[in-house]
Amino acid sequence: MHVITVAPIKRGIPVDELSYFTSEDIPPGALVTVPLRGRKTPALVIRSTPAENAKAEIKRAEFALKKLDHIHAKHFFRREFVDACTLTANYFATTTGAVIHSTFPNALILSKKVIAPPSREMKKPKRHGEKYVFQAEESERRAAYKSHIREVFARNASCYFILPSIQDIEHMYAGLEKGIQEYTFVLHGGLSKKELERRWASITTMIHPVLIIGTPLFLAIPRYDIESIILERESASAYSLQGRPFIDLRFFAETFAAAVGADIILGDLFLRTETLYRKEQGFFEALQRQKYRLPSLAKQTIADMRASGEQPATGKVAVCSAELVDILEDVRAKGTHCFILGVRRGFAPMTVCGDCGTVISCEHCSAPMVLHKKSGLAGEVSAPGHTDKNDTPRIFLCHRCGFERNTEILCPNCKGWRLTPLGFGITQAEEAIRRRFPDAQIFRVDRDVIKNHAAARAIMEKFYQTPGSIMIGTEMAIPYLTEPLAAVAILSVNSLLTIPDFRMGERVFRLLLILREKAREHFLVQTRDPNIPLFALATDGNIGEFLRTELDMRHRLGYPPFSTLLKFTYEGKKAEGAALMAEIEKTFGAYHPVTFPSFIVRIKGKYRTNALLKIPENGWPNTELTELIRTLPPEVEVRVNPESVI
Numbered sequence: 001m002h003v004i005t006v007a008p009i010k011r012g013i014p015v016d017e018l019s020y021f022t023s024e025d026i027p028p029g030a031l032v033t034v035p036l037r038g039r040k041t042p043a044l045v046i047r048s049t050p051a052e053n054a055k056a057e058i059k060r061a062e063f064a065l066k067k068l069d070h071i072h073a074k075h076f077f078r079r080e081f082v083d084a085c086t087l088t089a090n091y092f093a094t095t096t097g098a099v100i101h102s103t104f105p106n107a108l109i110l111s112k113k114v115i116a117p118p119s120r121e122m123k124k125p126k127r128h129g130e131k132y133v134f135q136a137e138e139s140e141r142r143a144a145y146k147s148h149i150r151e152v153f154a155r156n157a158s159c160y161f162i163l164p165s166i167q168d169i170e171h172m173y174a175g176l177e178k179g180i181q182e183y184t185f186v187l188h189g190g191l192s193k194k195e196l197e198r199r200w201a202s203i204t205t206m207i208h209p210v211l212i213i214g215t216p217l218f219l220a221i222p223r224y225d226i227e228s229i230i231l232e233r234e235s236a237s238a239y240s241l242q243g244r245p246f247i248d249l250r251f252f253a254e255t256f257a258a259a260v261g262a263d264i265i266l267g268d269l270f271l272r273t274e275t276l277y278r279k280e281q282g283f284f285e286a287l288q289r290q291k292y293r294l295p296s297l298a299k300q301t302i303a304d305m306r307a308s309g310e311q312p313a314t315g316k317v318a319v320c321s322a323e324l325v326d327i328l329e330d331v332r333a334k335g336t337h338c339f340i341l342g343v344r345r346g347f348a349p350m351t352v353c354g355d356c357g358t359v360i361s362c363e364h365c366s367a368p369m370v371l372h373k374k375s376g377l378a379g380e381v382s383a384p385g386h387t388d389k390n391d392t393p394r395i396f397l398c399h400r401c402g403f404e405r406n407t408e409i410l411c412p413n414c415k416g417w418r419l420t421p422l423g424f425g426i427t428q429a430e431e432a433i434r435r436r437f438p439d440a441q442i443f444r445v446d447r448d449v450i451k452n453h454a455a456a457r458a459i460m461e462k463f464y465q466t467p468g469s470i471m472i473g474t475e476m477a478i479p480y481l482t483e484p485l486a487a488v489a490i491l492s493v494n495s496l497l498t499i500p501d502f503r504m505g506e507r508v509f510r511l512l513l514i515l516r517e518k519a520r521e522h523f524l525v526q527t528r529d530p531n532i533p534l535f536a537l538a539t540d541g542n543i544g545e546f547l548r549t550e551l552d553m554r555h556r557l558g559y560p561p562f563s564t565l566l567k568f569t570y571e572g573k574k575a576e577g578a579a580l581m582a583e584i585e586k587t588f589g590a591y592h593p594v595t596f597p598s599f600i601v602r603i604k605g606k607y608r609t610n611a612l613l614k615i616p617e618n619g620w621p622n623t624e625l626t627e628l629i630r631t632l633p634p635e636v637e638v639r640v641n642p643e644s645v646i
């Protein structure tokens with residue numbers, strides 16, 4: 001008899017190790033299934049102890065040891081992969097099993113067709129992986145990646161190219177596969193289990209080096225000749241998992257590259273502030289000369305919307321500046337294309353009472369209700385000359401929790417009926433542009449009209465094929481803008497800048513740079529506040545100056561990269577949250593936690609409260625602190641350096 005200690009590959013399990021009985025000795029690294037809460041759960045064997053020596057483990061187990069269910073494979077994960085998962089787990093204060101759950105495709109873990117072949121890894125001495133950053137325009141990055149991949153192939157090694165989304169993967173595949181198509185494979189979660197198994201088998205049996213273009217979820221594929229990992233669109237927030245265990249896949253990819261001795265290249269138009277700081281500190285080499293100033297062929301304009309008669313306090317909005325009208329006339333005359341970014345969905349982002357100023361908010365979660373017109377929810381292309389009728393039904397929709405209601409309500413505070421929409425959303429902008437250019441082909445892309453990847457691609461194709469057409473879209477449209485455009489305009493990003501999160505400035509600056517890169521003749525930013533420095537820095541393409549001011553600000557306030565932020569979130573009854581936060585303030589007193597309600601406090605009747613800890617630079621991971629975190633109730637969400645602190 002043996003006692004086998006395993007790490008269950010599952011999220012949200014408070015313990016990281018469980019013990020089971022087995023008659024057979026099973027080596028560490030084996031993949032087994034164990035009975036857990038009545039389900040067969042995959043688990044990684046950590047160690048095996050003969051039963052007579054395992055008294056301590058038996059004693060520690062408060063319940064009778066169960067029998068192990070099934071041995072799936074004696075060797076499944078390569079050791080370096082498990083090591084990288086453990087390091088990632090330590091950093092994000094979670095368990096190795098939970099990290100494996102997020103870094104290996106669940107569809108394949110117990111597949112009979114995915115059994116790791118016997119290890120071939122000892123053929124070459126272990127390499128020391130180099131770390132590179134690469135900040136340049138997309139066309140330049142693509143050209144450099146092409147020659148880099150050929151160099152890797154030439155030394156008989158493989159390359160794994162990481163991207164955050166299916167659209168990015170398909171777009172990059174089209175640009176890279178020429179001449180190496182038979183060795184190039186795409187892997188992402190949108191493929192069926194059968195297709196994944198088929199590609200997995202082709203990749204692991206191919207003798208020639210391969211190029212794998214995929215999400216980070218397939219890094220563990222047993223190709224022991226991967227000597228280069230490219231992580232593209234390094235700034236994409238999709239790399240940071242929004243559900244448990246809240247790990248950052250960029251951290252994992254870097255850790256994995258170091259463990260297997262592969263080079264890693266982090267590439268983007270504008271890398272994250274944290275990454276550029278690490279470059280300054282000497283953690284990275286530059287793959288080519290870093291660009292801190294991006295040139296542009298387009299005429300750059302910042303339009304002051306106060307000159308267009310905008311008076312936000314009274315609800316009077318101006319959608320188009322005179323400059324935007326000129327640009328659209330030019331695009332129509334030349335038969336080119338214009339993309340217009342609107343950051344808010346719906347007709348009006350907020351409605352207030354004209355008598356007492358109360359904001360109409362959602363009954364379930366307290367977020368402001370967004371006014372939508374039902375007509376704006378249908379159809380992709382409306383006929384030229386279409387005008388909006390006044391009898392279009394309107395609804396209030398909550399963008400936070402999805403609650404929908406009719407608009408026949410009185411002010412909940414004073415029972416007044418003069419409810420006034422404030423600001424404009426993307427459908428109101430569409431209407432205004434349609435009124436100004438009744439004959440124009442106008443397309444729209446946002447979550448209300450585009451439900452999936454195929455629909456987004458189809459509408460983009462129509463847009464690019466229609467001369468003189470206008471596309472108006474939210475941020476969702478940007479990955480689909482794969483070709484350069486004559487004109488790009490931004491309606492307003494002021495609503496983003498009012499969100500009290502320290503990363504917002506960087507996020508808006510990057511958004512502007514990405515759109516500016518696509519513009520060939522005109523780049524226009526509309527704002528009520530043209531004196532905000534980041535607008536001029538963005539239209540100049542001046543990353544260097546932006547980075548200096550951003551690092552100054554973060555240094556002054558003690559934000560990353562000058563600290564590590566730990567955020568604890570509890571969602572539940574208000575009193576329970578308050579009690580828990582008081583407890584956290586006591587337990588973590590030495591680290592000076594700040595507790596505060598979430599930016600959106602109430603979600604579906606539950607209250608969200610947070611505690612934030614700033615750990616000084618180089619003070620994390622920290623064993624003592626990790627032990628304290630393990631004493632928190634499992635309902636508390638723990639995020640390390642989250643995308644958002646609010």
Ligand SMILES: [Zn+2]
Pocket residue numbers: 353354355356357358411412413414415416
């Ligand atoms: Zn009122």
Ligand SMILES: [Zn+2]
Pocket residue numbers: 362363364365366367398399400401402403
């Ligand atoms: Zn709501």
